[in-house]
Amino acid sequence: MKKSIPFSYVIITGFMLFALFFGAGNLIFPALLGQQSGTNVLTANLGFIITGVGLPLLGILAFAISGKNDLQDLASRAHPIFGYAFTIILYLSIGPLFAMPRTGTVSFEIGVQPFLSGDFGAWPLIIYSIVFFGLTCFFSLKPTKIVEVVGKYLTPALLVVIAILIVTVLVNPIGSPQEATETYSSNAFFKGFQEGYLTMDTLAAFVFGIIVINSVRNIGITDRKSILAFTWKAAVIAAVLLALIYTSLSYLGATSVAGIGQLDNGGSVLAGVSDFYYGNAGNVLLGLIVFGACLTTSIGLVTACSSYFSRLLPNVSYNVLAIVLSAFSAVIANAGLSNIITFSVPVLTIIYPLAIVLIFLTFLHDVIGGSRAVYLTSLLFTFAVSLMEGLNAAGIPIQGVQQFLTDNLPMYTLGLGWLLPAIAGAIIGYVIHLATKPSKTEFNKANAR
Numbered sequence: 001m002k003k004s005i006p007f008s009y010v011i012i013t014g015f016m017l018f019a020l021f022f023g024a025g026n027l028i029f030p031a032l033l034g035q036q037s038g039t040n041v042l043t044a045n046l047g048f049i050i051t052g053v054g055l056p057l058l059g060i061l062a063f064a065i066s067g068k069n070d071l072q073d074l075a076s077r078a079h080p081i082f083g084y085a086f087t088i089i090l091y092l093s094i095g096p097l098f099a100m101p102r103t104g105t106v107s108f109e110i111g112v113q114p115f116l117s118g119d120f121g122a123w124p125l126i127i128y129s130i131v132f133f134g135l136t137c138f139f140s141l142k143p144t145k146i147v148e149v150v151g152k153y154l155t156p157a158l159l160v161v162i163a164i165l166i167v168t169v170l171v172n173p174i175g176s177p178q179e180a181t182e183t184y185s186s187n188a189f190f191k192g193f194q195e196g197y198l199t200m201d202t203l204a205a206f207v208f209g210i211i212v213i214n215s216v217r218n219i220g221i222t223d224r225k226s227i228l229a230f231t232w233k234a235a236v237i238a239a240v241l242l243a244l245i246y247t248s249l250s251y252l253g254a255t256s257v258a259g260i261g262q263l264d265n266g267g268s269v270l271a272g273v274s275d276f277y278y279g280n281a282g283n284v285l286l287g288l289i290v291f292g293a294c295l296t297t298s299i300g301l302v303t304a305c306s307s308y309f310s311r312l313l314p315n316v317s318y319n320v321l322a323i324v325l326s327a328f329s330a331v332i333a334n335a336g337l338s339n340i341i342t343f344s345v346p347v348l349t350i351i352y353p354l355a356i357v358l359i360f361l362t363f364l365h366d367v368i369g370g371s372r373a374v375y376l377t378s379l380l381f382t383f384a385v386s387l388m389e390g391l392n393a394a395g396i397p398i399q400g401v402q403q404f405l406t407d408n409l410p411m412y413t414l415g416l417g418w419l420l421p422a423i424a425g426a427i428i429g430y431v432i433h434l435a436t437k438p439s440k441t442e443f444n445k446a447n448a449r
Contacts, residue, residue, distance in 0.1 A: 005221055005230050013215055013230075014237025015156065021056060021242060023103055024295035025199050027290060028110075028266030030246045030288040033195055035262060035269055038177045041254040044184055044192035048250070049243050051196025055356060057239045058204025064213060064231040067224055070308065075358060077365070077373035086358075087308070089351060094204050095305035096325050098265070098344040100298055101332035104132045107294035109337055110267045111287030122334065129330040135295060137326035140302040140401040140433050144279055161289050166248040168277050173251075175258025190414040197352050198341075206355070207304040210367020293447040302326055350383075350390035353418040357382045361426070373436070374429035381425030385409070385418040 030048060039046035068074040071090065076083030093099065108128045116124055184191055209231070216230045253269050260272035270290075274282030306321040313321075332340070355413045361368070361375055388405060389412075391397055409417045 005216065005219070005226070009219065010230060010233045010398045011237065013212060014015075014234040014241075015159075017208060017234055018241045019296035020211070020300035021199075021201050021204065021238060021297070022245070022293050023099070023106075023199075025102065025106070025146075026052070026201070026242070026246070027199055027249065027270060027293055028106065029195055030249035031256075031269040031273075032263075032266035033184075033192060034177075034255075035257055036181045036253075036256070037188055037250070038180040040180040040184050040188040041177055041250050044188040044195075045247055045250040046190040047192030047194075048196045049246055051193050052201055052246060053239050053242045055196075055237050055359065056201040056205040058363070059202055059355070059359050060209040060212065060231060060235045061228075062359045063206055063209035065280075066362050066365070069419035070210060070311070072407055073440050074206070074362065077361075077370070078372065078379050079360075082349040082376075082379065086351070086354060088241075088312075089347075090203050090206065090355070091305050091308050093344070093347055093351065094207060096202050096328045096332065098340060098347070099137075099200050099204070100301050100305075100325070101335070102337065102340050102344075103301075104129050104329065104333035105295035105335075105337040106267065106291045107132065107341060108333075110271060111281060111290045114271060114283050115287075115314075119350040125334055129333045129430035132295070133298070133326040133333075135328040136298040136302055136329075137323055139299045140306065140322045140326065157292060161285060161292065162245060165274065165277075165282075165285060165289070166245070166252065167274065169252045169255065170248070171278075173255040174273070175255055177254040178257045181262070187414060190416065194415045197348050198345075200348065202352065202355050202359070203348075204301070205359075207308075208300060211300065211304060212303070248255070275326055294441035298329075302329075318417070345423070346390045346394035349393045349415075350386045353382050353386040353422070354379055354399040357418075357422045368430055369433060369437075371429060371433035373432040374426050376420050377429035377432070378425035381428075382418045385412075385421050389415070389417065394411055 009205075029052075030045070033044055033048055034041050041174055063071075063074065066074050070087075072083045072087040074083075075086045105125070108125055112124065112128055180188065212231055212234055213227055221227060221230065252273055253266070256269060256273050256276075259276050260269070263269050263272060270286055271283065274286040276282070278285060301320055302325055305325055306318050309321050309325075310316060310318040357378055358375075361378060385405070388398065388401055392402055405412045405417060410420055411417055
């Protein structure tokens with residue numbers, strides 16, 4: 001008899017998944033996008049939702065469809081070396097190098113720093129980092145409880161606090177959307193599309209998908225069809241919540257310019273709106289939102305990264321890795337938010353297209369006959385272009401190559417130059433697959449030996 005999954009558990013897991021995705025960047029980037037896009041906010045927000053919601057949803061479903069136990073197995077469909085390299089770089093990016101330290105730094109700069117008076121030097125951030133990642137480590141040492149802790153308690157509290165601010169803005173907006181800035185005056189959709197990269201959620205989808213699948217396996221559901229159905233329902237709940245909040249925050253930013261002016265980062269926008277409506281109480285409210293969003297994401301990332309590296313390094317226990325990663329993130333967080341973002345952009349520019357292509361190849365796995373040639377050539381062509389984009393973002397472009405790609409490769413200036421090479425690589429790989437595939441006669445002869 002097939003064991004059924006209580007719908008309440010689906011809802012709890014959907015809430016957990018939403019909370020894991022919904023970090024500080026997910027608050028900051030839509031608000032800034034709204035301010036800058038102004039009257040083009042709907043178009044820009046649509047692009048942001050595609051990369052900030054749609055692709056992560058597809059990433060989770062792709063992982064469930066693949067039937068693989070981890071990202072390394074999935075990425076190894078292209079080649080074992082690619083599987084190792086891509087997985088390690090991805091985990092380091094969404095883990096101790098960029099995303100985890102960012103949760104601590106952003107929550108400090110928005111939730112704590114506004115209340116500090118006087119110059120205390122680096123000590124407030126040092127102390128806060130120790131406390132924040134200490135809490136992260138505490139919850140991460142009990143990974144089997146993550147669904148209950150995050151889904152039952154932290155997420156509903158987070159949603160209530162966010163709803164207070166958003167409802168206030170919807171009922172009584174500060175003003176009307178202004179003209180879009182130069183950045184969003186044209187190609188607003190593609191600019192919003194690229195901004196969605198900064199959330200890192202498509203990368204995190206490969207990791208959080210494992211948590212969702214393991215959570216349903218822990219209650220005794222093991223057949224692939226039931227796991228996929230469960231994952232789909234939970235992912236849709238998370239996606240709907242994210243889309244609604246992103247749209248609301250974009251609207252918040254777009255209508256705020258008349259009252260608080262054009263600001264240079266999303267944290268300042270949120271702080272300005274909160275202060276406009278509630279004064280000091282608004283700053284406290286914003287601090288609670290950011291702290292809850294950052295803590296839940298940080299817990300999920302430490303849990304996922306520790307689980308992976310404990311398998312990669314079997315002589316090091318999960319608990320030791322959780323402590324080490326939390327401590328390392330606390331140290332990196334003290335580099336400051338601006339430096340963390342600056343260092344992360346080139347890396348994300350390189351690996352994000354690879355993640356997107358891997359998702360779509362996973363959905364097409366049966367169509368392409370599981371061909372390694374298709375995976376390898378498509379990802380290789382993608383990497384060739386994304387590497388050039390990453391070098392350009394890092395300020396070290398190869399001038400001749402950059403100029404050639406700008407002049408000849410469609411959508412390169414929009415940040416989507418990798419798209420056509422990815423498709424071309426897949427086609428070439430499939431031709432190679434058909435050309436090298438043994439005929440039915442040869443296959444039967446080989447099996448008869």
